[in-house]
Amino acid sequence: MSRIQIDGLTKCFSKVTAVDRVSLDINHGDFLVLLGPSGCGKSTLLRMIAGLIEPSSGRVLLDGRDVTFTPPRERDMAMVFQSYALYPHLTVERNIGFPLRSRRRPRAEIREKVREAAELLELADLLDRRPRQLSGGQRQRVAVGRALVRDPGAFLMDEPLSNLDAKLRTATRGQLRALHHRLGSTIVYVTHDQVEAMTMATRVAVLNAGRLEQVGSPTEVYDRPASAFVADFLGAPPMNLLPVRAESHSGRVRLFAPGIEVALWEAGDFPARDIVMGVRPEHLVTVPTTAESPMFRGRVETVENLGSEEVAQCAVGDATLLVRGPRPLGLRPGEQVAVDAAADRLHMFDQASGHRLRWRAPDVSPSPPASLSPPSSSPPSSPRAVFASRSARPV
Amino acid sequence: MAVSTTAVTAAAAGMPGERRGEGRRPGETDGPVGGGSPLGSFIGHAVLTLLSLACVLPIGWMYATSLRRPSDVYATSPLPWPLSVGNYRHAAEVIPIGPMLFNTFAVAALTALGQLLTGLLAAYAFAAWRFPGQRPLYLLFVGTWLVPFQVTMVPNYTLLLRLGLLNTLAGVVIPTLCTALSVLLLRQHMESFPKELLEAARMDGRSSWSVLWTVVVPNLRPALAALGIVLFINAWNEYFWPAMVLQRANSMIQLGLRGFLGGTEGNDWGGLMAASGLACLPIFALYVLLQRHIVSAFIHSGLK
Numbered sequence: 001m002s003r004i005q006i007d008g009l010t011k012c013f014s015k016v017t018a019v020d021r022v023s024l025d026i027n028h029g030d031f032l033v034l035l036g037p038s039g040c041g042k043s044t045l046l047r048m049i050a051g052l053i054e055p056s057s058g059r060v061l062l063d064g065r066d067v068t069f070t071p072p073r074e075r076d077m078a079m080v081f082q083s084y085a086l087y088p089h090l091t092v093e094r095n096i097g098f099p100l101r102s103r104r105r106p107r108a109e110i111r112e113k114v115r116e117a118a119e120l121l122e123l124a125d126l127l128d129r130r131p132r133q134l135s136g137g138q139r140q141r142v143a144v145g146r147a148l149v150r151d152p153g154a155f156l157m158d159e160p161l162s163n164l165d166a167k168l169r170t171a172t173r174g175q176l177r178a179l180h181h182r183l184g185s186t187i188v189y190v191t192h193d194q195v196e197a198m199t200m201a202t203r204v205a206v207l208n209a210g211r212l213e214q215v216g217s218p219t220e221v222y223d224r225p226a227s228a229f230v231a232d233f234l235g236a237p238p239m240n241l242l243p244v245r246a247e248s249h250s251g252r253v254r255l256f257a258p259g260i261e262v263a264l265w266e267a268g269d270f271p272a273r274d275i276v277m278g279v280r281p282e283h284l285v286t287v288p289t290t291a292e293s294p295m296f297r298g299r300v301e302t303v304e305n306l307g308s309e310e311v312a313q314c315a316v317g318d319a320t321l322l323v324r325g326p327r328p329l330g331l332r333p334g335e336q337v338a339v340d341a342a343a344d345r346l347h348m349f350d351q352a353s354g355h356r357l358r359w360r361a362p363d364v365s366p367s368p369p370a371s372l373s374p375p376s377s378s379p380p381s382s383p384r385a386v387f388a389s390r391s392a393r394p395v
Numbered sequence: 396m397a398v399s400t401t402a403v404t405a406a407a408a409g410m411p412g413e414r415r416g417e418g419r420r421p422g423e424t425d426g427p428v429g430g431g432s433p434l435g436s437f438i439g440h441a442v443l444t445l446l447s448l449a450c451v452l453p454i455g456w457m458y459a460t461s462l463r464r465p466s467d468v469y470a471t472s473p474l475p476w477p478l479s480v481g482n483y484r485h486a487a488e489v490i491p492i493g494p495m496l497f498n499t500f501a502v503a504a505l506t507a508l509g510q511l512l513t514g515l516l517a518a519y520a521f522a523a524w525r526f527p528g529q530r531p532l533y534l535l536f537v538g539t540w541l542v543p544f545q546v547t548m549v550p551n552y553t554l555l556l557r558l559g560l561l562n563t564l565a566g567v568v569i570p571t572l573c574t575a576l577s578v579l580l581l582r583q584h585m586e587s588f589p590k591e592l593l594e595a596a597r598m599d600g601r602s603s604w605s606v607l608w609t610v611v612v613p614n615l616r617p618a619l620a621a622l623g624i625v626l627f628i629n630a631w632n633e634y635f636w637p638a639m640v641l642q643r644a645n646s647m648i649q650l651g652l653r654g655f656l657g658g659t660e661g662n663d664w665g666g667l668m669a670a671s672g673l674a675c676l677p678i679f680a681l682y683v684l685l686q687r688h689i690v691s692a693f694i695h696s697g698l699k
């Protein structure tokens with residue numbers, strides 16, 4: 001079990017900055033998922049933690065010890081690769097025993113540990129086969145077995161499930177979770193699949209273009225995304241993000257755009273500004289078109305059947321709004337539709353930076369006008385952060 | 396000498412035909428599905444048959460002649476009858492065939508092994524490591540290929556003279572221990588070697604040196620075998636350099652063969668064919684031994 005601390009880690013290749021000043025504290029026993037779109041630097045970050053590539057700047061600490069320039073074999077971490085990287089010339093048994101032989105363990109001990117790992121992963125019948133005689137799922141288990149025998153301080157996994165079919169992936173997710181539960185080891189797991197992140201992680205770190213967007217439990221990241229990027233990346237279909245204007249209207253906060261009219265809580269005067277409003281498709285409900293003041297009015301364009309649920313795509317002004325609900329939704333393409341949501345299901349983001357905005361009530365603030373500001377945790381580089389306040393009332 | 400070179404080249408040229416036959420397994424061909432009508436296939440096989448006959452004929456004739464009685468070496472029957480080992484006995488009387496074969500074998504084996512080893516280490520450095528000056532250095536290696544033997548011959552000779560290695564087998568072997576061919580070829584194979592495999596081995600606790608021997612070499616076995624046999628044949632057929640360094644005719648088989656040519660009674664064909672026939676045997680043996688690897692080197696040419 002290891003605690004891994006990453007401090008301002010940066011990696012520049014000749015032209016691109018693959019990882020940009022990422023800081024993370026991964027605790028003993030965490031199952032941390034590094035989540036992000038393809039090319040955002042997840043593998044590069046993982047390789048720096050493993051010691052396979054040297055960072056351009058920043059530090060990696062392992063249990064408080066600086067290991068930034070320590071070779072991999074002195075770090076006590078095991079890695080499972082996306083391609084599994086099994087040694088083609090060795091049998092399953094020798095593949096699993098390879099890390100132990102590297103450490104010159106006695107033969108009897110190696111045989112015993114390999115047997116244990118093989119039993120745990122149901123590989124006992126395959127020990128004499130070579131990797132090319134195995135199915136994808138079996139190879140994946142051998143790769144996990146090879147990481148497991150060593151009893152390492154931390155496991156690093158780079159998209160280990162991406163070569164499996166959907167059903168096997170679900171089953172293996174469960175097995176990995178059980179394994180984590182049983183071993184209690186630290187796991188750093190790279191994926192671009194949000195379902196894997198949501199189901200397995202104890203903490204999720206979302207990366208975008210080399211930068212860390214948010215770290216938190218799966219629930220936090222899903223329910224309170226720190227930026228429009230995180231909001232958009234998590235969830236299928238993704239959150240609706242709609243540009244709106246926020247202003248004070250007869251003593252209340254009002255958000256509006258063509259087809260959108262949202263009246264929120266009471267507030268004094270504050271300067272109007274353009275923001276991005278977010279709401280998840282599953283938090284939207286259709287209401288009768290005759291209803292008094294629905295948040296959204298538009299026209300249904302298509303309805304997609306997902307089996308148990310339906311997703312309707314509606315044109316609201318110039319924007320598109322996705323509505324998701326149990327089948328049947330009762331909507332037909334071409335119909336007019338009115339849609340509503342609970343006010344506490346709405347998210348607000350800064351239009352320029354994409355940072356989440358909080359409502360700062362005027363009575364607590366020393367400065368008279370109320371305003372929508374990014375939270376205090378946003379980087380000081382954003383000039384609006386100066387207005388952030390701890391006493392901000394969450395939206 | 397001339398005959399033996401032809402024979403060996405013919406043996407080498409004969410390989411593709413055999414490879415083709417043995418390498419084919421269902422689903423392993425690279426050609427398009429359904430490519431080739433029965434007629435096309437017939438013509439193809441006919442051409443291949445003619446080519447293999449052309450390759451095999453000189454070797455067959457050599458062995459046929461060597462097995463005739465010394466008095467019938469000019470006979471033209473395709474099969475030698477009555478059989479006789481007279482030519483072999485005669486050849487063994489004229490030159491010390493056993494020691495010569497042994498010397499040649501030792502020189503060729505040491506040369507090939509040395510070239511494989513230096514090639515392996517250099518190729519590994521070029522393929523798996525990044526270091527300053529890597530590209531220029533590699534290009535220099537490739538460049539040595541363009542330097543003709545005649546240019547380095549005299550400096551090497553002088554050096555051997557100063558080191559006191561003239562007239563020794565070590566003198567034949569040492570200057571040829573590194574060749575651009577093996578560096579180039581092995582680097583090519585290593586470049587296509589999956590990088591994740593090397594990284595996995597490093598994660599599993601191996602040093603760079605140990606990764607080379609426990610992961611890279613076992614997976615490059617087919618390439619190493621194929622390259623090894625080519626290097627061995629090259630060294631085996633070498634005539635000029637050993638002749639220069641050894642300066643005597645009774646140390647290596649290629650030099651010994653010359654003794655049968657242009658004597659006072661003309662060429663001694665019977666002895667020449669018998670000695671050449673024996674000179675070819677080690678290479679056949681090596682091919683048979685490594686054949687399995689060579690076949691797979693040509694099918695897979697590296698790892699997937």
Ligand SMILES: Nc1ncnc2c1ncn2[C@@H]1O[C@H](COP(=O)(O)OP(=O)(O)OP(=O)(O)O)[C@@H](O)[C@H]1O
Nearest residue numbers: 013014016018037038039040041042043044045192
């Ligand atoms: N060796 C390299 N040289 C130059 N650029 C590189 C190198 N390795 C990665 N990059 C670049 O760094 C960026 C991040 O790459 P990385 O492999 O970390 O992405 P990733 O998040 O793992 O993507 P994926 O999900 O597709 O695996 C990419 O833009 C990539 O092109």
Ligand SMILES: [Mg+2]
Nearest residue numbers: 042043044158
């Ligand atoms: Mg990757």
